[in-house]
Every structure is written in structure tokens, then in C-alpha cells.
Amino acid sequence: MRILLTNDDGVASPGLAAVHEELAAYGCHEIWVVAPEHEQSGMSHSITLKDPIRSRQLEERKFAISGSPADCVMTAVLGIMPEKPELVISGINLGPNLGTDLIYSGTAAAARQAAYMGIAGVAVSINAFGPPWNFSALAQF
Numbered sequence: 001m002r003i004l005l006t007n008d009d010g011v012a013s014p015g016l017a018a019v020h021e022e023l024a025a026y027g028c029h030e031i032w033v034v035a036p037e038h039e040q041s042g043m044s045h046s047i048t049l050k051d052p053i054r055s056r057q058l059e060e061r062k063f064a065i066s067g068s069p070a071d072c073v074m075t076a077v078l079g080i081m082p083e084k085p086e087l088v089i090s091g092i093n094l095g096p097n098l099g100t101d102l103i104y105s106g107t108a109a110a111a112r113q114a115a116y117m118g119i120a121g122v123a124v125s126i127n128a129f130g131p132p133w134n135f136s137a138l139a140q141f
Contacts, residue, residue, distance in 0.1 A: 002030045004085035004114075006072045007093060008043060008106025011035040011064045015092030015126065018135035030061075032085065034076035036106075037064035045070050045109040055080060069110035077117055088114035091124030092135055 003023060007016050016035060023029050037056065046068045053075055054066040063080055065072045069090065077084055090110035097105045107123045114121030126138055 001028075001087060002081075002083060002085045003032065004073070004076050004081065004088045004119075005031060005033045006035045006069055006076070006088065006090050006110045008036065008040045008069045008090075008110065009094050010039045011037055011058065011062070013092075013094065014133060015094055015124075015135055018139040019089055019092055019124070022136075022139035032076060032081055033062040034065060034072045034080055035063075036069060036072060037066060040068050040106045042104050043068045043070075043106040043109065044104050045112060047071055047074070069106035070113040073110050073113040073117070073121075077119070085114075085119055088119055088121040089124060090114075090121065091126075092138055093123070093125035094133070095125065095129050096127040097123065097125040 007013055023031050047070050048067040053071055056064045058064055065075055090107045093107040102108045111121035111123035
């Protein structure tokens with residue numbers, strides 16, 4: 001399965017790394033990471049309109065983007081990935097997204113943007129406000 005991973009915590013987030021590691025262990029997925037180069041928490045569904053969106057390739061199939069989480073999904077699907085992903089996973093977000101948090105969450109916005117583009121999207125958050133983070137069970141789920 002071709003999977004796009006993104007988030008709002010940034011490309012270096014340990015939650016994103018945990019999901020990537022878990023999926024890579026299966027050895028059968030084509031995994032792409034296109035995530036903000038810096039934290040974008042609380043950006044909601046903002047998109048970049050007036051400034052250029054810059055991408056920087058960090059590794060094979062891993063890119064840091066200057067824009068918002070929604071920008072990451074659009075940039076990945078419309079320019080970076082040679083084929084459309086079958087699934088977008090946004091997270092694991094550092095902290096919960098509950099109730100009205102979903103309105104402001106960049107994590108949820110990335111999954112919504114995938115859905116707007118006809119791609120299955122899932123937003124994943126951990127119910128903890130600080131380390132130590134226990135990502136293993138959530139990443140496996």
C-alpha cells in the first residue's frame with residue numbers, strides 16, 4: 001500500500017517516526033513522509049496562498065515542507081509523489097485532540113485535506129501532554 005505520513009508537529013517528531021517504524025516493519029508498504037519542517041500545531045486548515053511553498057528532500061521519500069499540514073498533503077499529492085497515496089496518516093500528534101480541538105488541529109486538517117482529495121485519511125493523537133511518550137501500542141493500532 002502507498003501511504004503518506006504527515007503531521008503538525010514537524011518532520012522530526014517522535015510520533016511520526018514511531019508510525020513510520022511500525023509500518024516499515026511490515027516490509028510491504030511504500031511509505032512517504034511529507035511533513036512541516038517546523039511545528040505547525042493549531043494551524044487548523046490553513047493553506048499557503050501568497051508565499052512559495054518550499055520542499056527539502058531529507059531522505060528517499062522523506063520531505064520537509066515550509067507550509068501547513070494541509071499544504072503538506074496537497075504538495076505531496078500534486079507534486080512530490082509520482083502516484084497518489086492510497087492512505088494518509090497524520091500523526092501521531094503529541095497531545096490529545098478532543099472535542100473542539102479538532103477545529104484547530106493541524107493533525108486533523110491533514111486528514112481532512114486527504115478526504116477532500118478523495119484519499120482515505122486518518123488523524124492519530126496520543127492522550128498525553130508530555131514525555132515520556134508511549135507510542136508503541138498506538139503505532140501498532
